[in-house]
Amino acid sequence: MEFTIKPGYDYPKQIANLFGEYTQMVTRETPGFADYLKQQNYEAELAHPGEKYALPGGYLLIAFKGDKPAGCIALKDLGDDNCEMKRLYVREQYRKRGLGTALAKAVIERARQIGYKKMLLDTFDTLGDAVRLYEKLGFKQTEQYNDSPMKGAIYMALEL
Secondary structure, three states: OOOEEEEOOOOHHHHHHHHHHHHHHHHHHOOOHHHHHHHOOHHHHHHOHHHHOOOOOOEEEEEEEOOEEEEEEEEEEEEOOEEEEEEEEEOHHHOOOOHHHHHHHHHHHHHHHHOOOEEEEEEEOOOHHHHHHHHHOOOEEOOOOOOOOOOOEEEEEEEO
16 A cells, blocks of 8 residues: 555644644535534644544544655544544545545454444535445444534444
């Protein structure tokens, strides 16, 4: 593969930059998303990206093309043998090369290793490529599992 995927804990600045680009992308496509992130204390997440996704129940991955950060993904512990896929993002110049799929598969495998039984995620109807990727990986639409007020949110689950 032309990309290297590794744990992201030693790359907090690069992860924060990727999370910031992710935020800009989703905010452009999804009205109200910036306000929703404020409710989630997102500024603290950007300042310390490894804390919310800390081991042993969480996980944080970063992908590189050479020495350039290309994408990221995170895993969050929700309790009750459930986890959540978060912040899947691939920089535009690296899209359509299988990196999003590789990152998602890596975090799904990590969730299985930890012992989670179900992975949840939320995305938006404005992010059609993401929805198609999740469906290809076996995710199915499910009921709302969080307190998101966002219109157009899609909730998905994968039995692990």
